[in-house]
Amino acid sequence: MSEISSILVIFGGNGDLTKRKLFPALYNLLSQELLLNNFAVVSVSRTKMTDEDYITKMKESIKEFSRFEYDESVFKELKKRVKYISFDFSSDEGYKNLKLELEKLDSIYKTDGRRIYYLAVAPEYFRIIVEKLKLHKMADDSGKYRVVIEKPFGKDLHSARCLNETITEAFSEKNIYRIDHYLGKEMIQNIMVLRFANFFIESLWSNKYIDNVQISALETVGVENRGGYYDSAGALKDMVQNHILQLLTLVAMEPPVRLDTESIRDEKLKVLKSLMELTPEYIKDNVVRGQYDEGYINGVKVPKYRDEYRVKHNSNTETYVALKLFVNNYRWDGVPFYIRTGKRTNRKLTEVVIQFKNMPKILYYNENKNIVPNVLVIKIQPDEGIYFQFNAKEPGSVSQIIPVKMDFCHSCIFGGNTPESYERLLLDSLKGDSTLFTRWDEVEYSWKFVDAISTLWLNESIDFPNYKAGSIGPKEAENLIKRDNREWWSR
Numbered sequence: 001m002s003e004i005s006s007i008l009v010i011f012g013g014n015g016d017l018t019k020r021k022l023f024p025a026l027y028n029l030l031s032q033e034l035l036l037n038n039f040a041v042v043s044v045s046r047t048k049m050t051d052e053d054y055i056t057k058m059k060e061s062i063k064e065f066s067r068f069e070y071d072e073s074v075f076k077e078l079k080k081r082v083k084y085i086s087f088d089f090s091s092d093e094g095y096k097n098l099k100l101e102l103e104k105l106d107s108i109y110k111t112d113g114r115r116i117y118y119l120a121v122a123p124e125y126f127r128i129i130v131e132k133l134k135l136h137k138m139a140d141d142s143g144k145y146r147v148v149i150e151k152p153f154g155k156d157l158h159s160a161r162c163l164n165e166t167i168t169e170a171f172s173e174k175n176i177y178r179i180d181h182y183l184g185k186e187m188i189q190n191i192m193v194l195r196f197a198n199f200f201i202e203s204l205w206s207n208k209y210i211d212n213v214q215i216s217a218l219e220t221v222g223v224e225n226r227g228g229y230y231d232s233a234g235a236l237k238d239m240v241q242n243h244i245l246q247l248l249t250l251v252a253m254e255p256p257v258r259l260d261t262e263s264i265r266d267e268k269l270k271v272l273k274s275l276m277e278l279t280p281e282y283i284k285d286n287v288v289r290g291q292y293d294e295g296y297i298n299g300v301k302v303p304k305y306r307d308e309y310r311v312k313h314n315s316n317t318e319t320y321v322a323l324k325l326f327v328n329n330y331r332w333d334g335v336p337f338y339i340r341t342g343k344r345t346n347r348k349l350t351e352v353v354i355q356f357k358n359m360p361k362i363l364y365y366n367e368n369k370n371i372v373p374n375v376l377v378i379k380i381q382p383d384e385g386i387y388f389q390f391n392a393k394e395p396g397s398v399s400q401i402i403p404v405k406m407d408f409c410h411s412c413i414f415g416g417n418t419p420e421s422y423e424r425l426l427l428d429s430l431k432g433d434s435t436l437f438t439r440w441d442e443v444e445y446s447w448k449f450v451d452a453i454s455t456l457w458l459n460e461s462i463d464f465p466n467y468k469a470g471s472i473g474p475k476e477a478e479n480l481i482k483r484d485n486r487e488w489w490s491r
């Protein structure tokens with residue numbers, strides 16, 4: 001059991017994220033007895049409903065999305081701690097009532113005025129909520145208050161800075177938890193262990209031995225019901241600015257001096273600071289964007305992006321991005337990092353591929369066309385694990401060589417029911433551990449990198465759609481890597 005004593009206040013308690021992720025995560029934490037007695041949840045949204053109606057809704061979500069079998073006794077424990085309050089985020093009266101309710105709960109659950117405000121709301125509400133919390137003396141620097149902020153953190157560097165100014169007027173940096181749910185994924189947390197707890201891997205982890213790095217985050221889903229938000233963001237801001245650059249920092253960072261929050265963040269930041277400067281010419285040649293046309297996913301016809309709910313019919317928003325970048329530091333000089341992410345592709349796949357250099361073409365090469373580079377693949381989802389491809393002698397032959405794999409299957413060893421990112425991240429925020437959350441300067445440098453691309457795109461027309469739903473993505477993404485005589489890794 002952990003030392004948690006706080007009230008979790010979820011703004012947006014009736015929203016999609018709360019239903020699909022937050023309540024199932026709370027239920028899963030309770031199932032594992034990871035939440036102590038001094039804990040309660042207050043959900044705030046606009047829709048009027050009773051506590052009973054609200055909790056019934058959440059029960060259905062838990063049944064649908066929790067990774068544990070539904071257990072009435074666990075649910076009862078959660079149910080008695082949940083309160084629902086309805087008001088508009090701009091209503092002062094609402095915050096006054098909320099404050100009174102929270103004080104009542106403090107005396108029941110002995111939470112001593114400690115709060116975690118989770119902003120599970122559209123970004124346009126981040127500012128008003130934080131301002132109102134400050135105005136009503138529900139936030140200060142005493143250490144009793146923390147805020148968890150969902151993505152996107154701004155829509156460019158300028159808006160992110162403005163947002164950050166507002167938030168830091170109410171909360172100090174150490175109490176701000178900018179969530180990036182990729183950092184809560186089991187295999188992403190494993191990257192540092194893989195690198196810094198394995199001598200042979202870390203010894204080879206540099207431009208001396210590595211030819212290229214590939215990071216893929218491909219999805220089969222489209223924009224679902226989030227067209228309103230997505231159409232103003234696109235794949236670059238939705239995925240690259242946050243999840244992918246964070247993933248890249250973990251792959252490329254130097255070993256931290258210690259495993260504490262700030263030491264790790266300091267090293268991640270150095271990677272972001274080392275990202276190459278992107279000139280317009282470079283972007284034109286090395287950054288590809290795509291938007292999906294209608295097509296078939298698992299045999300089912302799906303609409304084109306421009307026909308999705310709340311998407312503009314002439315939208316030029318990209319649903320796919322591929323790019324090549326360099327991390328300009330001593331370790332990575334000259335190693336290309338190929339990145340791709342897209343919706344409605346032919347597979348759900350997130351992985352990091354480390355491709356090692358070719359052997360000198362002296363031995364074996366004459367007889368063998370099959371000698372391939374060694375490859376280390378960190379499988380993040382849907383399968384979790386790590387595999388290493390190397391060359392071995394074909395049985396029976398004298399000198400024929402074939403590639404074989406050593407495959408670590410995470411679920412085969414640890415079971416398939418790995419904790420959801422939101423479980424880990426919620427628990428960490430409740431315990432006050434912000435290691436897996438993004439520090440402001442990381443956000444700032446990520447935006448600097450992404451802004452260079454989005455500003456250029458704003459003024460350039462593009463012929464969309466350019467890839468079919470259910471395909472591998474735009475052909476330009478294939479060409480991006482092929483012209484370097486390389487290929488996207490595929491098993």
Ligand SMILES: NC(=O)C1=CN([C@@H]2O[C@H](COP(=O)(O)OP(=O)(O)OC[C@H]3O[C@@H](n4cnc5c(N)ncnc54)[C@H](OP(=O)(O)O)[C@@H]3O)[C@@H](O)[C@H]2O)C=CC1
Nearest residue numbers: 012013014015016017045046047088089120121122150151
């Ligand atoms: N959904 C997801 O899978 C993911 C979401 N996110 C992020 O999480 C955040 C929330 O997303 P999501 O849950 O999808 O959004 P939703 O639109 O589903 O939910 C928004 C919530 O905010 C409430 N709300 C909206 N306006 C007001 C208002 N003026 N006053 C009071 N309540 C209001 C709504 O209340 P009501 O319903 O009662 O009107 C609803 O509970 C966003 O920042 C999003 O980018 C991040 C990753 C994944």
Ligand SMILES: O=C1O[C@H](COP(=O)(O)O)[C@@H](O)[C@H](O)[C@H]1O
Nearest residue numbers: 151181219221238239243350381
């Ligand atoms: O944050 C987001 O992530 C999801 C992909 O998350 P995953 O855990 O399923 O890989 C993406 O679909 C969404 O557009 C984006 O906002």
